[in-house]
Amino acid sequence: MEDNFLYEGKAKKILTTEDPMVVRMVFKDDATAFDGKKKGKIGDKGQVNARISSRIFRYLQQKGIDNHFIEQSEPGEIIARRLEIIPVEVVVRNLATGSISRRLGLKEGLPFNPPILEFYFKDDQLGDPMINEDHIQVLGWASREEIEKMRESAHRVNGLLLELFRGIGIQLVDFKLEFGRAGEELLLGDEISPDTCRLWDLKTGEKLDKDRFRQDLGNTEAAYQEILRRIEELEE
Numbered sequence: 001m002e003d004n005f006l007y008e009g010k011a012k013k014i015l016t017t018e019d020p021m022v023v024r025m026v027f028k029d030d031a032t033a034f035d036g037k038k039k040g041k042i043g044d045k046g047q048v049n050a051r052i053s054s055r056i057f058r059y060l061q062q063k064g065i066d067n068h069f070i071e072q073s074e075p076g077e078i079i080a081r082r083l084e085i086i087p088v089e090v091v092v093r094n095l096a097t098g099s100i101s102r103r104l105g106l107k108e109g110l111p112f113n114p115p116i117l118e119f120y121f122k123d124d125q126l127g128d129p130m131i132n133e134d135h136i137q138v139l140g141w142a143s144r145e146e147i148e149k150m151r152e153s154a155h156r157v158n159g160l161l162l163e164l165f166r167g168i169g170i171q172l173v174d175f176k177l178e179f180g181r182a183g184e185e186l187l188l189g190d191e192i193s194p195d196t197c198r199l200w201d202l203k204t205g206e207k208l209d210k211d212r213f214r215q216d217l218g219n220t221e222a223a224y225q226e227i228l229r230r231i232e233e234l235e236e
């Protein structure tokens, strides 16, 4: 194990740098789904997701959403502020699909207006169970104030990303965010990529995200490349 090793998750490895407040995030080609029960690889995913995430984090910073992104260093790597991650996944849904469709028997594509925000406890062994604000506060994962900040930030990010993706012919269906603390600050962290968003082509309805891998639809690598191609055509 490298001596600068800090943490390894399913999709990324986190390494230290000379600056104790700064980390290197190395994106992996490994793909997992269903809490790690399905495993595989998506060609070049590490590099592609690092580039897509970088572009999105820069866009969000330009729009006033504070996040951990500092710069993209090597291909497949991002330099970021070191965060103490809050073990809560914040999901925003614009259209029904995935777990909400299964749980509530909703037809795929049913629009939510306003969008629905959900919290999940980040724990693979428990299968990332859905939780509410009381669970988060009483179990000590975040304060009421932090929960309110995450909620507000997630809704703003949704508005901004809906617009960004609409501009490149994509419907943002849903996505997951993670937040963490850097000293007194609460910052958006982790990644924003086709691994963590559902992205449907506006014209054809084609799925251009990790559902291709989850559902064995094929051409997963090409779908990720297509998102990268479109997002990098945008002017900074």
Ligand code: TMP
Pocket (backbone or CB within 6 Å): 089, 091, 097, 098, 099, 100, 128, 174, 175, 176, 195, 196, 197, 198
């Ligand atoms: P879900 O429909 O499976 O609950 O997923 C909702 C969104 O959150 C979808 O865009 C995929 C993303 N997501 C993650 O990025 N990581 C996760 O662990 C889960 C459960 C969902």
Ligand code: ASP
Pocket (backbone or CB within 6 Å): 010, 032, 033, 034, 035, 036, 037, 210, 214
């Ligand atoms: N990323 C999560 C996992 O690997 C959920 C998913 O994408 O299906 O469990």
